[in-house]
Amino acid sequence: MGKQNIPDVVIRRLPIYLRVLENLSEESYGNVISSFELGEKSGVTPAQVRKDLSLIGAFGKQGLGYEIATLRDELKRILNLDREIKVAIIGVGNLGHAIAKYIIQRYDNEKDYHLKLVALFDSDPRVIGELINGVPIDHIDSFQDKAPELGFRMVVIAVPAEVAQSVMDKCVMAGIEAVLNFAPVHLKAPKGIRIHNTDLSIDLMHLAYYL
Amino acid sequence: MGKQNIPDVVIRRLPIYLRVLENLSEESYGNVISSFELGEKSGVTPAQVRKDLSLIGAFGKQGLGYEIATLRDELKRILNLDREIKVAIIGVGNLGHAIAKYIIQRYDNEKDYHLKLVALFDSDPRVIGELINGVPIDHIDSFQDKAPELGFRMVVIAVPAEVAQSVMDKCVMAGIEAVLNFAPVHLKAPKGIRIHNTDLSIDLMHLAYYL
């Protein structure tokens, strides 16, 4: 039901809408929101909001808007956030460490969301065994075994550029399905695996153009 | 000279090309690269590479490709990286700290690039005065004064969502021109100021769709 044929640009906006709705319900905003209000708070035009939401199946009521709780639950369902999503981080340097803490802090006590950090990997013997909020740092060599054991299919790569491709290859071998890559390289992988790249340097350079 | 009318999608790819070229020159790759090779290493089609590069002015040689050093310098020029870009970070929690170290580590010893971290701000009295590689953490209240004094026009926001808009407002007041926002909210700002958003949660949720 409404899970096929949704273009990726649209999927990318759904978590933004969800984020807005989550904040609204905390403020117990009233039980309905219009495409105008939702667009305003999301940085998107009302027409775009309606178009996007119509693609995942229409729940709005003419003259009123969208019921917040219903829409929020539906967005979660579409994004698979109605079940637990297990995540592993490879590379526990400054950035990996910060990401780990961020995920733990944001999601571990959250009853509604289910993004769960289940494993950390590094190659530096000095950090192996260290715990971050109860999650131990394992050696990268155990990745292949740990993946099926712990059942994670999503990985954050936060290793130096030089080793990122070899780490990606391990992910492919282990059947990982989605990768969030912070290493400043374009990673090669078979089609079935979804990669999203975030590169601080590239964002900064992009912005530098507009100075 | 090729600085006007370049769509933002194209500008966003230029730093990717630049990154590839930088890596190539380190490996002293030969002095020429084709749109096929550059595309391959950038995750972009050859046609796209040629189209993009033609927009910034054409330097390729038919039958050969693009001279690496020339193209690299031209990309730097377009992206304003031929002069020093001063950056400040607001919010020195886990993430802000990691970003600070990343920028320092990557650019401070770099002779070619000129992204320079010149200031750090926070509101927590316990961290004010602390130094990160020689850069002191100042109180956010001094932001308005420090901006013109230190001359930065680009800011990284890494504060909690609740205070991000007020921090953005201070940036606007201080005449900041470009903002890289890590806080999970859509920030409102006048048109003249360029904002790029990066939100780890949104990236993770986006990927979760494909699990």
Next chain:
DNA sequence: TAGATTGTTAATCGATTAACAATC
């Protein structure tokens, strides 16, 4: 009912891809 806002279609806009003459 009157007012408001959805869902959807059609129109516009913009970006990507294909193709090939020009030329190194």
Next chain:
DNA sequence: TAGATTGTTAATCGATTAACAATC
């Protein structure tokens, strides 16, 4: 010269916006 690859135009593809009938 022969082979290769650019720069550019035209064709395709996809996304955004506008508009409005349907309807709560």
